Amino acid sequence: MPVNRRRFIQGSTGLSAIGAIGFMQNRYCLAAKKKESSAVPDLDTPLFIATWPFGKASCEAAVKVTRQGGSMVDAIEQGIWVTEADVKNASVGIGGIPNAAGQVELDACIMTGPDHNAGSVGGIQDVLHPISVARMVMEKTPHVMLVGDGAKQFAIDNGVSPTQLLTDNQQKRWQDWKKQQSAEKPKIDEDHHDTIAMLGLDSKGDLYGGCSTSGWGYKIPGRIGDSPIIGSGLYVDNKVGAAGATGLGENVMRHCGSFLVVEMMRHGATPTEACQQAIQRIAELDPKNLDNLDINFIALNKQGVYGAAGTSQGFKYSMADPRQSKVLTAKALSEKSIGPEGGNRK
Numbered sequence: 421m422p423v424n425r426r427r428f429i430q431g432s433t434g435l436s437a438i439g440a441i442g443f444m445q446n447r448y449c450l451a452a453k454k455k456e457s458s459a460v461p462d463l464d465t466p467l468f469i470a471t472w473p474f475g476k477a478s479c480e481a482a483v484k485v486t487r488q489g490g491s492m493v494d495a496i497e498q499g500i501w502v503t504e505a506d507v508k509n510a511s512v513g514i515g516g517i518p519n520a521a522g523q524v525e526l527d528a529c530i531m532t533g534p535d536h537n538a539g540s541v542g543g544i545q546d547v548l549h550p551i552s553v554a555r556m557v558m559e560k561t562p563h564v565m566l567v568g569d570g571a572k573q574f575a576i577d578n579g580v581s582p583t584q585l586l587t588d589n590q591q592k593r594w595q596d597w598k599k600q601q602s603a604e605k606p607k608i609d610e611d612h613h614d615t616i617a618m619l620g621l622d623s624k625g626d627l628y629g630g631c632s633t634s635g636w637g638y639k640i641p642g643r644i645g646d647s648p649i650i651g652s653g654l655y656v657d658n659k660v661g662a663a664g665a666t667g668l669g670e671n672v673m674r675h676c677g678s679f680l681v682v683e684m685m686r687h688g689a690t691p692t693e694a695c696q697q698a699i700q701r702i703a704e705l706d707p708k709n710l711d712n713l714d715i716n717f718i719a720l721n722k723q724g725v726y727g728a729a730g731t732s733q734g735f736k737y738s739m740a741d742p743r744q745s746k747v748l749t750a751k752a753l754s755e756k757s758i759g760p761e762g763g764n765r766k
């Protein structure tokens with residue numbers, strides 16, 4: 421049955437009723453149930469949301485792919501291509517921030533709701549579109565995740581041509597960074613990172629997601645973040661909803677962040693509430709306090725309601741459907757502003 425406005429209204433009403441029970445039971449609830457204020461649900465499908473303002477072009481491209489007859493998996497993959505191929509984007513694909521050894525190592529994953537399938541690559545070098553290699557892992561192998569040289573060789577064996585990813589600009593920045601580091605204790609740059617996580621809902625009410633990043637700037641070679649880890653950087657549950665993460669991956673992956681967001685939705689939270697509740701739960705368990713976690717989530721439920729929340733002020737996310745596209749500001753849980761120099765946070 422196509423997702424339409426009537427079904428959305430029915431879905432919302434159902435959620436409110438469940439949510440009311442959740443509110444009584446769940447001490448993480450922040451406020452009485454109400455409709456999402458951060459987004460006006462629009463049931464024109466397909467609907468895509470993505471992290472950060474740079475995700476808008478990817479969401480628009482994804483809508484276009486479906487209009488031209490592409491599948492939702494094509495749309496997620498090719499939508500993310502746009503960000504991966506943008507040399508000006510300093511945290512995804514070509515032009516991404518290198519590791520401490522000056523090598524660009526990329527992480528990506530993809531997930532499909534109807535068959536609950538997933539594919540992922542971690543720490544892959546010299547590949548322009550890690551999202552496509554993640555898709556190949558999902559579709560062509562019995563595995564979920566390949567990493568490092570094995571992932572690169574798999575990509576080459578499947579027809580991918582190696583690409584030089586380190587741009588002159590990033591090489592210069594890395595050299596400057598290196599000069600400033602003491603030999604004994606190199607500092608990993610916490611302010612240089614960002615990810616595209618993209619979620620999509622089609623007219624059948626099926627959910628899809630993908631994620632791609634160069635990860636934490638000047639990370640220790642071999643470090644893999646939350647982004648390619650199913651349940652951390654991305655999770656899709658076709659019965660409930662989907663969620664994606666961006667921010668300091670270590671603070672997401674120790675808590676299975678995106679899975680947690682989806683579970684909050686399962687228990688009745690709206691997408692924005694689910695993101696807020698997951699962050700609060702993480703803050704409660706994590707030795708770092710809320711101000712220092714630097715994590716953000718986006719979420720989309722099966723009824724087409726979407727939302728987002730971040731630890732700090734300034735996290736933005738994007739949406740597109742066949743009628744419109746826009747950038748929205750997420751709920752912030754603390755007064756602190758997001759890092760000034762975060763990879764692409766403007």
Ligand code: ASP
Pocket residue numbers: 613614615633634635636644645646647665666667668669670
């Ligand atoms: N989560 C990514 C990582 O830790 C980076 C980011 O989204 O800012 O690799």
